[in-house]
Every structure is written in C-alpha cells, then in structure tokens.
Amino acid sequence: MPLSTFNMPHAIIKTNKNLNDIECVNIFRYKNKGILPLDEFRCFLDVYKKQDLLIIKLNKATRSIITDKLKDAILNTAKKIADNLNCEIVSHNLEHTNTNIEFCDCYESVYPQKILTYNKESINNLEIGFGRGEFLINLAKQKPEESFLGIEVYGKDFLFALNRCCNEKLNNVKLLNYDCNHVIDLFDNNSFDNIYVNFPEPWFKLYRIKHSIFNKITFQKIRDKLKQNGFLHIVTDNYPFAVYSAIIGQFFSLKPLGKFFIETIDDFDTLYAKKWKRLNRTFYRLCLQKPFCSPKTTLKTFDFPLKLEKFEYKSKDLIFKILGIFENNSIDYKIIETAIGNYLAQHVFFGLKDKTIFLLPQTNFIYTSDFCDALEKVIK
Structure with missing residues (x-):
C-alpha cells in the first residue's frame, strides 16, 4: 500500500503489534478499528491496522479545523504510541503550514x-x-x-x-x-x-x-x-x-x-x-x-441526555442507525457512531451508558427537520 494514500492528517507506524498492545492512551475499540478522543480539539483520531502498518488519522466526521496546533497534537500522540510499541513513525503529513491563527469575529x-x-x-x-x-x-x-x-x-x-x-x-x-x-x-x-x-x-x-x-x-x-x-x-x-x-x-x-x-x-x-x-x-x-413569501417554520430541539427506546429505525424517508459501538474496558461508557436523518443523514458521535445517549466534546450536528424526526422515532 503506498504511503501517500491518505489525504487527511495522519501518521503511519510500521509494526506487527495490534491495537490491543497500545497501553499509553485510552482507545475505544470496535471490531478491528479504534477511535482516540482529542477533547481539546473536539475530534477523534482513527486508529487501525493495514497489514504491518498502524494508521493514526484524523476522523473526518468530526469536521475539525486543521491547524498546526492540531497537527502537533496528532504527531505527539503518534510518537507516544510508537514509543509504547517500541516502533517508529515511517510516514506522516503533519508538517506545519502556518495555520495557527486566532479565530476572529468572522x-x-x-x-x-x-x-x-x-x-x-x-x-x-x-x-x-x-x-x-x-x-x-x-x-x-x-x-x-x-x-x-x-x-x-x-x-x-x-x-x-x-x-x-x-x-x-x-x-x-x-x-x-x-x-x-x-x-x-x-x-x-x-x-x-x-x-x-x-x-x-x-x-x-x-x-x-x-x-x-x-x-x-x-x-x-x-x-x-x-x-x-x-x-x-x-x-x-x-x-x-x-x-x-x-x-x-x-x-x-x-x-x-x-x-x-x-x-x-x-x-x-x-x-x-x-x-x-x-x-x-x-x-x-x-x-x-422568488415572487412570494415562504411560511415560517419551527424546528424541534432535544434536551440531552436522551433515553433510547430502540437502537435502529428505518423507513422510506428516515433513518437512525448505529454504525459502530466503541468500547474501552477502563471507562464506564461507550461511544457510538450514528447516522441520523434522511438519505443525506448526518454522522454523529454520542456517548452511550445504560441505553442513554449524551453529548461528547466530539458531538457535532445540526438540528434539521429530518434529524429531529428520525431521533424522535427512537427515544422514549
């Protein structure tokens, strides 16, 4: 596999070891994939194996603004994992691009x-x-x-x-x-x-x-x-x-x-x-x-945490589906990745504990009419 395959910020470690051998960071695991929270940047890192390579890559769904500070955090995390596994980073695209800016009122x-x-x-x-x-x-x-x-x-x-x-x-x-x-x-x-x-x-x-x-x-x-x-x-x-x-x-x-x-x-x-x-x-x-005036609309909102009555709903127009349940044995809650809405469903991460979903720093969504309608189908 070419090392230039990935466009998202990433680091690649050459190792024969697996995700279960990583002990220096709190990775949540689902099947052969892991996610690692970076709460300061409201994002996750995807962690997974491909042959003898360990990939540490910014999760696209959390929609992070990619600055040099975030790149430094990803690289430091990758170095920490490489040291833990007694391996080395063989490739990354985390060089600085002078994007450490202070966000103004714009x-x-x-x-x-x-x-x-x-x-x-x-x-x-x-x-x-x-x-x-x-x-x-x-x-x-x-x-x-x-x-x-x-x-x-x-x-x-x-x-x-x-x-x-x-x-x-x-x-x-x-x-x-x-x-x-x-x-x-x-x-x-x-x-x-x-x-x-x-x-x-x-x-x-x-x-x-x-x-x-x-x-x-x-x-x-x-x-x-x-x-x-x-x-x-x-x-x-x-x-x-x-x-x-x-x-x-x-x-x-x-x-x-x-x-x-x-x-x-x-x-x-x-x-x-x-x-x-x-x-x-x-x-x-x-x-x-537009020669006319449109009627006013009001969107629903929800007060989290929310109790789930069921974990999946699907109709012709709406969907609520859990795409992955990530677990960490040392932490008393799970992280779920969901698809919520219509055929343009939003991918959203929630915390999950005792059938209750709650917001995480990485939870990022817009209250759209289809999002609210789909969520309403699965909560009590």
Whole structure:
C-alpha cells in the first residue's frame, strides 16, 4: 500500500503489534478499528491496522479545523504510541503550514443547539460553497453597508478564506464550515436578499443528483431562505447543470430576472473561474427571483441526555442507525457512531451508558427537520 494514500492528517507506524498492545492512551475499540478522543480539539483520531502498518488519522466526521496546533497534537500522540510499541513513525503529513491563527469575529462555529451570532435583521447575502472566498470577500468590500454569510464544507479552503477575512479585519462577514445540506436549516425562512452559488458541481451527473447541492430537499430550503423578491444567483461552467438548475428553479416557482433562464457571461473573478477561463470554457449565469413569501417554520430541539427506546429505525424517508459501538474496558461508557436523518443523514458521535445517549466534546450536528424526526422515532 503506498504511503501517500491518505489525504487527511495522519501518521503511519510500521509494526506487527495490534491495537490491543497500545497501553499509553485510552482507545475505544470496535471490531478491528479504534477511535482516540482529542477533547481539546473536539475530534477523534482513527486508529487501525493495514497489514504491518498502524494508521493514526484524523476522523473526518468530526469536521475539525486543521491547524498546526492540531497537527502537533496528532504527531505527539503518534510518537507516544510508537514509543509504547517500541516502533517508529515511517510516514506522516503533519508538517506545519502556518495555520495557527486566532479565530476572529468572522468565524461562526457550529455545535449542538447552535445559536448564530449574526444580526438576523441586518443580514443581506449568503454564498454557498465560497471556496477560498474571492467572490464573497470582494463583494463584502464593495458593499460595506451590507452583511455577508458564507458556507464552505472543505476545511482547507475555509481556513484560507477565514485567514484572509481576519487579516483584512472585515466586520461584515461571517463564515461557517459545514455541509450546506444540513446547515441551511439554521436560518429562518425569508432571511436573505441574495443567495449566491458559484461553480457548485464541477462533475455534475444526473445519476447522483440526490447528492447535489441542488437536490430537491436542499433546493427547496434554499429557496425558502430567500426573502420575497430575493434572488438566487448561480454561475457554472457546466451546461447540463445550468439546464437542471433552470428546470428545478421553475419547478419551485422561481422566475428568471430577464427574458431567459440561462445567459452566458464572458468572465468571473474567482480562482477556479480564472482556471476554467484559460481552458476556454463558457460560463453560464442564472438569476432567479422568488415572487412570494415562504411560511415560517419551527424546528424541534432535544434536551440531552436522551433515553433510547430502540437502537435502529428505518423507513422510506428516515433513518437512525448505529454504525459502530466503541468500547474501552477502563471507562464506564461507550461511544457510538450514528447516522441520523434522511438519505443525506448526518454522522454523529454520542456517548452511550445504560441505553442513554449524551453529548461528547466530539458531538457535532445540526438540528434539521429530518434529524429531529428520525431521533424522535427512537427515544422514549
């Protein structure tokens, strides 16, 4: 197995020993895999064997912001385990990249029972998938009297944009690092004057449309977050995606600003747009207006800990499933990994003791309608 297989922060130890031989840290085990809590960073490390290699890798589901401090913690943990096993680290990707930044007011964290800190009365604009933030930051500079919120799921791009916002001391921008399919539920209906989605589907395929940002569930939620007469702005270099966006926009009663749903534009000022421009690609733009007001919605919330009546529920629309039960014989509770929601289910870790689930530092989810509906099916 090539040592360069892994992209997430990781260290690899060459050893013939197994997880059960590790005594220096409190690993929770499930089958042939372990997770190791790093409470300070609200994350887990995955620990598992592949042939004669022991892999110690950041768990993706806990959505950590990858800074040099976190890399140091992972490397120090790997060194501790290597010393315990009398082995050595043969590979890692934990070199510093100058990402020890102090999060400024632009950073909007996400955690259970989240209350957003922006002023809902003054918010104007949302960009979904802002990448490195060129478009969002430039627009925020051009319109300092308006406020801007950005959502980006990829941590590396998010951190780059956050660093720039903090360095430039922008006070009209908030940035969220999460999956839009879930985080969109945090916002009230009829909140935004403008929602921007730029180059969202570089490899758009109809057969995986339910995983697209414009699947029917998420698209309807995005539409509902617009104010009456607000605009959804879409730019793409993928013509099938532009056509699909026009069709689904019309299905959900959005109207084109001009005579046509789709128009071509010559240029667009983002890193990826400049790359596509060099490849002579055509850019397509849609500006869709919402001519009505959406009804207000109220999400349920839950007071943890919660008693489980059953450990699994599955229907056509909802799922609650335990993907793994991790145990440590020296600790009186277990850690469970769950999938909760619809087909875009959130992967969430909880503590488990006597059929009761409770929050951990690594518990990270958004109260969405499908999450709440699925959870309600299994609790007493």
